[in-house]
Amino acid sequence: MFDIIFYLFAFITIGSALIVVTARNIIYSAFSLMLTLFGVSGIYALLGADFLAVVQIMVYVGGILVLILFGVMLTNKITNVEIKSGNRNIAVSLISVSVLSAILFSVLLGTNWKETNSQIPETTLFGIGELLITKYVLVFELLGILLLIALIGAATIARKEE
Amino acid sequence: MEVGLNHFLFISAALFSAGIYAIVSRKNAIMVLMGVELILNAANINFVAFSRYGNFGLDGQIYGLFVIILAAAEAAIALAIVLNLYKTFANINVDEIDNLKE
Secondary structure, three states: OHHHHHHHHHHHHHHHHHHHHHOOEHHHHHHHHHHHHHHHHHHHHHOOOHHHHHHHHHHHHHHHHHHHHHHHHHHOOOOOOOOEOOEOOHHHHHHHHHHHHHHHHHHHHHOOOOOOOOOOOOOOHHHHHHHHHOOOHHHHHHHHHHHHHHHHHHHHHHOOOO | OOOOHHHHHHHHHHHHHHHHHHHHHEOEHHHHHHHHHHHHHHHHHHHHHHHHHOOOOOHHHHHHHHHHHHHHHHHHHHHHHHHHHHHHHOOOEOOOOOOOOO
16 A cells, blocks of 8 residues: 555656656646645655645745746746747757766665664654754754845845835 | 665655756746756655654654755745846846856
8 A cells, every 4th residue: 555655656746847847838837846746745744754744735835836936927928828938958958867867876776775664653743843942943043044034135136126 | 566765765866857957958047946946855855765764763854844944945035036137137048148158
């Protein structure tokens, strides 16, 4: 059962990622990116990371994807129906990417990973919460400040000059 | 063959290659941004998979959480820059905006 669900999510994730990078229409790419993000969230759930799966859906699908769609809408003339995005140097990039992925896959298959099948807890909420306020408290607070700075900076950059 | 660590690393490597392809070959700046998101997701799958199969406790998942937060900040800044580019150049094709090149 686990295997069937895994292959389902793997198919959704990789298939829609391929659509993201090959679709001519940028809106299609944005919506397939949503399917990819849902697939990745399912993979997190399979790996026992329930909190991370929910965070993935809320932040990526609810936040980043909406931002990207706003970007598409604001930077293309919607009135002409064709919102196309061209490619360049397809042959060169295909060759370099296939060489890169061949190296990746050969390293991945050639390495003897040491697997310990540890028991996953029923929920990771308590563990993550405790780690966030003890071991990683400084990083957590710094990330909060970083987000604030990034949002103020983004608003300043994008606003109209007077 | 039972699903194990290798299968998850395989998905991550495939997502990473797709993201690199989007960054290298697409013209539109927003497509480049989507490629970056794919790469960040691939790295995150690796973090969580090693945390599950490597007996490291929950530290891998915490780092995955941090990566998601950084991705949100990065997307906001990148889209602000893209909007500014569109105001200045009236298009966002990264191969035509080369004013810094002599």
